[in-house]
Amino acid sequence: IQFRKPSVWSEYKFWVLGATAIVVLQAATIGGLLWQGSRPRRARAQLSESEERFHSMADKAPIMIWVTGFDKGCTYLNNVWLDFRGRTMEQELGSGWAEGIHAEDQARALEVYSTAFDARVSFSVEYRLRRHDGAYRWIVDQGTPRYDANGIFLGYVGCCVDLTERRQAEAELREGQERMELAAEAAHLGMWIWDVPANRTWVSAKCREMF
Numbered sequence: 001i002q003f004r005k006p007s008v009w010s011e012y013k014f015w016v017l018g019a020t021a022i023v024v025l026q027a028a029t030i031g032g033l034l035w036q037g038s039r040p041r042r043a044r045a046q047l048s049e050s051e052e053r054f055h056s057m058a059d060k061a062p063i064m065i066w067v068t069g070f071d072k073g074c075t076y077l078n079n080v081w082l083d084f085r086g087r088t089m090e091q092e093l094g095s096g097w098a099e100g101i102h103a104e105d106q107a108r109a110l111e112v113y114s115t116a117f118d119a120r121v122s123f124s125v126e127y128r129l130r131r132h133d134g135a136y137r138w139i140v141d142q143g144t145p146r147y148d149a150n151g152i153f154l155g156y157v158g159c160c161v162d163l164t165e166r167r168q169a170e171a172e173l174r175e176g177q178e179r180m181e182l183a184a185e186a187a188h189l190g191m192w193i194w195d196v197p198a199n200r201t202w203v204s205a206k207c208r209e210m211f
Helices: 008-060 079-085 096-100 103-119 164-186 205-210
Strands: 064-068 074-077 123-130 136-147 153-162 192-195 200-203
Touching: 064 079, 064 136, 074 096, 079 096, 079 123, 096 103, 103 123, 103 136, 136 164, 164 205
Parallel strands: none
Antiparallel strands: 064 074, 064 153, 123 136, 136 153, 192 200
């Protein structure tokens, strides 16, 4: 057939093949990027769901619970903590929680916390914390480092328990023992106590002197 007009395919075959290959590669790249992009979204959704479950459980716990980020600042405190302090979450986040520590205990408590944080080890420290009514209460603060599934350090999680009544009871017990020892010494008596189940014996100074 003479003078037949060449078709697009016969005239631009290689250009068509090249363009098709580019389109296929672009489609594959876009599909891969979308799939890769969906993985972080799913991971973020799972992380958010996990955090919500943790916050829900923490808010129902009978003790004060706190969480920090990798920069040492608090990122979450449960409702028990906020009720104890009488402050909002915004006021306590970061380093705001430390404002309630008694001035005589603050430097020591923060030093223990910072040293443990830098070493990535658990810690336990006792200090006085100001309650919502202005009274200072003795608490024991315990924290431990937390990591993600890949072993990446995320910060710390910890809890605080009010020790005031226990410390008062221990002080009263020591005071009672001291009074008893003073009375025994004044009467020149030696006193002893034998705890049979535990097989422990306590004797006064005068009793030890006699024996």
